[in-house]
Amino acid sequence: MTINWFKYASPASFYFLAGRMIPYFTALAIILLVAGLYVGFFVAPTDFQQGEAYRIIFIHVPAAWMSMFLYTVMAFWAGVGLAFNTRLSSMVASAIAPTGAMFAFLALWTGAWWGKPMWGTWWVWDARLTSELILFFLYIGFMSLQAAIDDPKRADKAGAIIALVGVVNVPIIYFSVQWWNTLHQGASVSMIQSPKMATAMLSGMLIMTLAAWMYSIVVILIRTRLIILERERHTAWVSELREGVLE
Amino acid sequence: MKPRHKKMAVIALSVSALAVSVVLVLNAFQSNLVFFFTPSQVVAKEAPIGKSFRVGGLVEEGSLRRDGDGTTMKFAITDTAEVIQVAYTGILPDLFKEGKGVVAQGKIADDGIFYADEVLAKHDENYMPPEAAEALERAAKAQKTSFKQ
Amino acid sequence: MKWESLSDFFAMGGYGLYVWGSYLVAMACIIGEVVLIRSRKRTLYKHFGQKKRSILRGEK
Numbered sequence: 171m172t173i174n175w176f177k178y179a180s181p182a183s184f185y186f187l188a189g190r191m192i193p194y195f196t197a198l199a200i201i202l203l204v205a206g207l208y209v210g211f212f213v214a215p216t217d218f219q220q221g222e223a224y225r226i227i228f229i230h231v232p233a234a235w236m237s238m239f240l241y242t243v244m245a246f247w248a249g250v251g252l253a254f255n256t257r258l259s260s261m262v263a264s265a266i267a268p269t270g271a272m273f274a275f276l277a278l279w280t281g282a283w284w285g286k287p288m289w290g291t292w293w294v295w296d297a298r299l300t301s302e303l304i305l306f307f308l309y310i311g312f313m314s315l316q317a318a319i320d321d322p323k324r325a326d327k328a329g330a331i332i333a334l335v336g337v338v339n340v341p342i343i344y345f346s347v348q349w350w351n352t353l354h355q356g357a358s359v360s361m362i363q364s365p366k367m368a369t370a371m372l373s374g375m376l377i378m379t380l381a382a383w384m385y386s387i388v389v390i391l392i393r394t395r396l397i398i399l400e401r402e403r404h405t406a407w408v409s410e411l412r413e414g415v416l417e
Numbered sequence: 418m419k420p421r422h423k424k425m426a427v428i429a430l431s432v433s434a435l436a437v438s439v440v441l442v443l444n445a446f447q448s449n450l451v452f453f454f455t456p457s458q459v460v461a462k463e464a465p466i467g468k469s470f471r472v473g474g475l476v477e478e479g480s481l482r483r484d485g486d487g488t489t490m491k492f493a494i495t496d497t498a499e500v501i502q503v504a505y506t507g508i509l510p511d512l513f514k515e516g517k518g519v520v521a522q523g524k525i526a527d528d529g530i531f532y533a534d535e536v537l538a539k540h541d542e543n544y545m546p547p548e549a550a551e552a553l554e555r556a557a558k559a560q561k562t563s564f565k566q
Numbered sequence: 567m568k569w570e571s572l573s574d575f576f577a578m579g580g581y582g583l584y585v586w587g588s589y590l591v592a593m594a595c596i597i598g599e600v601v602l603i604r605s606r607k608r609t610l611y612k613h614f615g616q617k618k619r620s621i622l623r624g625e626k
Contacts (some may be wrong), residue, residue, distance in 0.1 A: 211575075212569075214569060215568070216568075221579040221580070221581060221586055222578040222579035222580075222581050222585065223579070223581035223585065225578065225585050226584065226585055226588045229588060229589065230588070230590045233592070255592055268597065268599065268602075272595050272596075272598075272599055275595065276591070276592055276595055279588070279591050280591070280592065281589040283584045283587045283588045283591075284584065284588065286584060287581055287584045287592055308594070366590065385596070389599060389600075389603065392603055392607075393603060393606075396603070396607055398609060399614075400610060403613075403614070412614050
């Protein structure tokens with residue numbers, strides 16, 4: 171099993187490694203999602219002030235966390251691609267953007283549907299909500315810019331600049347509730363304080379967060395593999411793959 | 418759609434998305450970083466008196482009452498240092514309660530009352546079952562009485 | 567069991583519209599993303615003229 175291209179083309183080795191990992195992460199995502207929903211709806215108690223409406227938290231918080239985390243990872247890989255001209259890292263960055271945008275949208279959507287019954291409004295222009303909306307626009311900007319540029323190398327560079335400039339927004343979102351007056355409440359879970367949630371509620375939220383992680387890994391791996399095939403279609407290893415030589 | 422047109426549309430979309438986000442950034446950072454003023458800030462004339470602005474704090478315990486016509490609510494917003502009297506006609510959010518957080522938007526009239534046209538509830542970051550909340554409250558009361566003794 | 571009946575579960579203490587409005591859209595987003603990825607895959611495979619799709623899986 172000595173295949174010479176294996177050493178030189180890292181997208182190729184990633185392609186096969188990712189292909190082997192996807193089924194495991196899919197299984198984990200499904201198990202965690204079922205467990206998280208079970209804990210969220212059948213174990214976690216009713217909240218003392220928000221009643222059952224607080225159960226939106228089990229998607230809202232994981233979605234908001236993922237949207238910020240994925241943006242940071244996307245900016246990191248886009249930056250690595252820009253600095254070291256590594257093909258694979260730019261492809262991973264492009265693969266992350268749609269999933270990150272989806273989670274940012276979900277955080278905003280579920281926030282609106284939570285805010286209406288609890289706060290009395292779908293939307294306010296406070297610092298937390300506005301900065302999360304800006305995050306969503308940054309994802310959209312990154313994706314449409316990359317789609318608008320035909321040459322993948324130039325698209326990667328342009329995207330990396332947006333991604334890196336926009337990364338300052340991530341700490342702004344996170345600390346907005348401490349730095350400024352907002353309608354949005356402060357963090358229930360943080361590094362420096364003990365969580366301000368009952369254990370069953372917290373575990374439901376954390377399991378759903380893990381499920382969101384696994385889901386993201388699966389979707390991003392699949393999308394990266396597709397981008398690899400799209401971009402490397404003229405290389406020898408993809409032609410061999412297409413002819414079934416590698417099977 | 419021809420590919421060239423499609424590309425133009427995509428470029429137009431990305432440019433407008435970026436423009437929208439820039440406008441949002443400026444809008445947010447100019448006017449909404451101070452989302453609300455505390456009663457102390459209002460008393461210290463830091464709030465834009467004469468214009469519409471937001472006051473945030475806690476609904477003072479025992480301050481909520483209905484006016485004669487039954488639709489206008491009067492209550493006080495406090496930050497434990499200063500108190501602002503508020504009048505509001507409309508539906509209050511479900512979480513509006515005495516002793517809980519509130520953000521009201523409106524204007525201060527010459528009579529010194531803040532006439533709100535929007536009242537939002539601001540809840541805290543604690544989540545627990547009602548029994549736990551009651552237990553906490555009992556514990557807090559018990560501590561208070563033990564201090565008195 | 568904390569819910570007395572199925573309708574009790576769907577009512578969500580009167581907040582059913584908001585809770586399910588959030589969860590349904592989340593589900594739609596996930597399904598939408600999966601459908602988009604599949605169609606992207608199909609386009610690519612069509613472009614490659616692949617008869618046997620399993621070849622591109624490259625799991626072996």
